[in-house]
Amino acid sequence: MKRTIGVFDSGIGGLTVVKELVRRFPNLPIIYFGDTARVPYGSKSKEIITKYAIQDTIFLLSKGVEFIVAACNTVSSVCLDKLKATFKVPIIGVIGPACRKAVSVSKNNRVGIIGTVATIKSRAYEKTIKSLNNGIRVFSRACPLFVPLAEEGYIEKDATHTIVSEYLTPILRARVDTVVLGCTHYPLLKPVIRKIIGSEVKLIDSGSCVAEELESVLKNSKSKSANLEIFLSDLSPNFIHLSKKFLGKRVNRVKMIEIERYV
Amino acid sequence: MKRTIGVFDSGIGGLTVVKELVRRFPNLPIIYFGDTARVPYGSKSKEIITKYAIQDTIFLLSKGVEFIVAACNTVSSVCLDKLKATFKVPIIGVIGPACRKAVSVSKNNRVGIIGTVATIKSRAYEKTIKSLNNGIRVFSRACPLFVPLAEEGYIEKDATHTIVSEYLTPILRARVDTVVLGCTHYPLLKPVIRKIIGSEVKLIDSGSCVAEELESVLKNSKSKSANLEIFLSDLSPNFIHLSKKFLGKRVNRVKMIEIERYV
Numbered sequence: 451m452k453r454t455i456g457v458f459d460s461g462i463g464g465l466t467v468v469k470e471l472v473r474r475f476p477n478l479p480i481i482y483f484g485d486t487a488r489v490p491y492g493s494k495s496k497e498i499i500t501k502y503a504i505q506d507t508i509f510l511l512s513k514g515v516e517f518i519v520a521a522c523n524t525v526s527s528v529c530l531d532k533l534k535a536t537f538k539v540p541i542i543g544v545i546g547p548a549c550r551k552a553v554s555v556s557k558n559n560r561v562g563i564i565g566t567v568a569t570i571k572s573r574a575y576e577k578t579i580k581s582l583n584n585g586i587r588v589f590s591r592a593c594p595l596f597v598p599l600a601e602e603g604y605i606e607k608d609a610t611h612t613i614v615s616e617y618l619t620p621i622l623r624a625r626v627d628t629v630v631l632g633c634t635h636y637p638l639l640k641p642v643i644r645k646i647i648g649s650e651v652k653l654i655d656s657g658s659c660v661a662e663e664l665e666s667v668l669k670n671s672k673s674k675s676a677n678l679e680i681f682l683s684d685l686s687p688n689f690i691h692l693s694k695k696f697l698g699k700r701v702n703r704v705k706m707i708e709i710e711r712y713v
Numbered sequence: 714m715k716r717t718i719g720v721f722d723s724g725i726g727g728l729t730v731v732k733e734l735v736r737r738f739p740n741l742p743i744i745y746f747g748d749t750a751r752v753p754y755g756s757k758s759k760e761i762i763t764k765y766a767i768q769d770t771i772f773l774l775s776k777g778v779e780f781i782v783a784a785c786n787t788v789s790s791v792c793l794d795k796l797k798a799t800f801k802v803p804i805i806g807v808i809g810p811a812c813r814k815a816v817s818v819s820k821n822n823r824v825g826i827i828g829t830v831a832t833i834k835s836r837a838y839e840k841t842i843k844s845l846n847n848g849i850r851v852f853s854r855a856c857p858l859f860v861p862l863a864e865e866g867y868i869e870k871d872a873t874h875t876i877v878s879e880y881l882t883p884i885l886r887a888r889v890d891t892v893v894l895g896c897t898h899y900p901l902l903k904p905v906i907r908k909i910i911g912s913e914v915k916l917i918d919s920g921s922c923v924a925e926e927l928e929s930v931l932k933n934s935k936s937k938s939a940n941l942e943i944f945l946s947d948l949s950p951n952f953i954h955l956s957k958k959f960l961g962k963r964v965n966r967v968k969m970i971e972i973e974r975y976v
Contacts, residue, residue, distance in 0.1 A: 487761050488751050493864075498750050498947040567950055598861040601756075609875040616872070684761040687830055710973045 453668070454479045456515030458506040461489035462689065463597075463634030464521030465696035467544070468678065470661035471519075475668050479677040481513050485709055487683035490597055491524040492566025492633070499568060500529040507537055508712040509681070517667070519660060520544065523633045524566050527574035547659035548630050549578040553586060555652050556628040562621035562651075563590040565632030566597065575632055589624040593617045593633075600638040601692065614642045622647060630654045638695060683709040716931070717742045719778030721769040724752035725952065726860075726897030727784030728959035730807070731941065733924035734782075738931050742940040744776050748972055750946035753860055754787040755829025755896070762831060763792040770800055771975040772944070780930070782923060783807065786896045787829050790837035810922035811893050812841040816849060818915050819891040825884035825914075826853040828895030829860065838895055852887040856880045856896075863901040864955065877905045885910060893917045901958060946972040 455478060457468055462484045471480060483506055485491075491499050503525040510518055518541045520526050520533065526543030533541050552561045563575040570592040579588050596617070599610050621629065629651055631637060637655050644653065682689070682704050693701040718741060720731055725747045734743060746769055748754075754762050766788040773781055781804045783789050783796065789806030796804050815824045826838040833855040842851050859880070862873050884892065892914055894900060900918050907916065945952065945967050956964040 487757065493951070494750065494949050495947050571950060594865050595858075595861055595867065598858055602857050604858065604876075607875075607879075609872040609879070612870075612872040612875070613867075616870075684758050686757050687834065688756070 453516045454481060454514060455517050455519060455668075456481050456483070456510030456513065457519045457521050458483040458485070458510060459521040459634055460484070460491035460502075460524060461486050462692055462696055465693060466634050466637050466655075467519060467521040467657035467660055469696070469698050470658045471664070472678065474661045474665070478668060481510060481515055481679045481681070483509055483681045483707075485683050486686050486689065487709060490566070491522060492568045492597065493594065494568065496528050496568070496572075499524055500532055503529050503533055504536065505709050505712045507533055507541070509707065509709060511537070511539060512712065515539070518542070521634055521657065521660070523656060524568045527565070527569040527572040542660065542664070544634075544656040544660050545574050545578055547663040548632070548654050548656035549575060549582060550663075551654050551659045552628050552630050553579060553582045555654070556586065558625070558627045559583070559586045560624060560626045560628075561586055561588050562624070562626035562629040563588060563632050564593045564596070564617070564621070564629065564636065565590075567592045567594055569632050575630060587624075589621040589626055591617055591621050596633065596639055597635045600635040601688075603695065605639060605642060610639070610642055611645070614639065615646050618643070618646050626651065628652045628654060630656065632656060680704045681707050683707060716779045717744060717777060719744050719746070719773030719776065719781045720784050721746040721748070721773060721781070722784040722897055723747070723754035723765075723787060724749050725955055725959055726863075728956060729897050729900050729918075730782060730784040730920035730923055732959065732961050733921045734927070735941065737924045737928070741931060744773060744778055744942045744944070746772055746944045746970075748946050749949050749952065750972060753829070754785060755831045755860065756857065757831065759791050759831070759835075762787055763795055766792050766796055767799065768972055768975045770796055770804070772970065772972060774800070774802060775975065778802070781805070782927075784897055784920070784923070786919060787831045790828070790832040790835040805923065805927070807897075807919040807923050808837050808841050810926040811895070811917055811919035812838060812845060813926075814917050814922045815891050815893050816842060816845045818917070819849065821888070821890045822846070822849045823887060823889045823891075824849055824851050825887070825889035825892040826851060826895050827856045827859070827880070827884070827892065827899065828853075830855045830857055832895050838893060850887075852884040852889055854880055854884050859896065859902055860898045863898040864951075866958065868902060868905060873902070873905055874908070877902065878909050881906070881909050889914065891915045891917060893919065895919060943967045944970050946970060
């Protein structure tokens with residue numbers, strides 16, 4: 451079986467998910483779409499996020515993918531049900547895998563969720579965790595400055611330390627023992643987040659949880675050659691620089707598309 | 714003469730320009746479009762910014778405006794010439810007025826420009842100032858974190874003070890006596906910027922420069938009733954809250970449009 455996986459995100463943050471997929475399944479053909487012309491999604495409305503996610507899916511289907519990962523936490527939170535109800539192709543989001551992981555590793559049943567405004571407002575993580583174990587208490591916090599800080603590479607800075615500390619203090623006061631990084635950009639801030647939350651609290655990266663759950667689906671993949679194709683809706687000035695940070699290696703070639711055409 | 718003015722911006726930052734226009738011309742009919750579904754523009758490519766600016770202009774023309782202000786510094790920097798070459802309607806950007814003001818107030822002929830990545834990369838401010846007075850030295854600095862900090866209302870914070878200081882230090886070391894706020898969001902950060910640059914350096918707000926230059930065009934406006942209509946491509950969750958900060962008063966009604974349709 452050779453299945454082509456489509457992965458999409460609002461921008462290039464989803465490459466952190468691709469990085470995990472490539473690490474586990476080095477021979478998997480992957481088509482990635484990043485909606486860099488309309489990034490970010492996390493500060494926009496449910497209606498617009500849903501419209502964009504449908505277009506992203508239609509584009510990936512036009513490339514013949516047989517399985518789709520909505521790597522975007524905002525999309526996974528706000529409109530995954532709508533995507534699943536609309537399209538026949540199997541679509542997996544990042545919320546379920548991360549929640550299952552969080553429920554399985556938390557010892558004191560107190561879990562923190564950090565994400566974009568849209569993700570936190572949707573309460574998708576909270577609802578999913580409660581459906582898995584109603585005894586778990588969930589403490590959520592929107593961290594709207596994390597995406598720009600990660601995108602600007604403003605990581606090892608005093609100001610970033612201060613901002614991360616201000617955002618995380620309320621959930622740390624709630625004595626959580628597990629924190630879910632509910633946005634594909636957040637793994638880039640892991641060093642700072644780790645410093646603030648200390649070494650005892652478990653950090654869950656939604657990207658690696660998805661890759662882990664895909665083991666069963668993809669274990670029979672027989673493709674011999676790795677093949678990652680990257681499509682973007684805009685070649686923003688700092689893409690090459692950023693993609694290396696997110697993917698862990700340099701991207702040599704990307705293709706541009708007009709995403710509005712996919713309706 | 715009753716002329717309807719169209720004002721557009723990538724998002725709601727352009728309301729700082731509208732605020733200045735309303736203050737000077739309280740009876741002017743204004744139609745505002747904020748492209749909140751695709752905000753921000755400043756981190757995107759010239760091609761995408763141009764495409765979006767053309768659509769924004771077509772939308773305003775469909776509403777019958779007779780004069781357009783491109784309140785977006787990124788658009789004014791990257792593709793104002795293209796807009797002017799494409800459309801018959803008079804279009805004014807924010808670069809020219811701000812540069813004329815900077816040239817007239819600088820005493821030591823050393824001017825600082827701060828703006829988005831796209832604005833600074835275009836060198837539009839630098840070229841315009843040099844064309845007015847070739848003896849002036851221009852020191853530019855992209856400040857990509859200022860827009861998210863302003864949008865999140867992260868103003869009176871230690872972290873913001875640190876970030877503003879880090880961004881502005883190089884142009885202050887260049888001993889500028891004038892700094893142009895080359896982005897409609899930056900007036901919100903004025904209190905912090907003022908603290909960092911001290912009381913001697915002059916701060917130029919591009920929005921109020923545009924309003925000042927429009928005096929001659931609009932002085933015969935005979936409209937009796939103020940009328941501001943606001944159109945957006947997305948009603949993002951924090952629009953109402955933010956619009957009050959930018960416009961200085963509460964916005965009671967906005968209309969939604971699908972901007973991709975205007976081609």
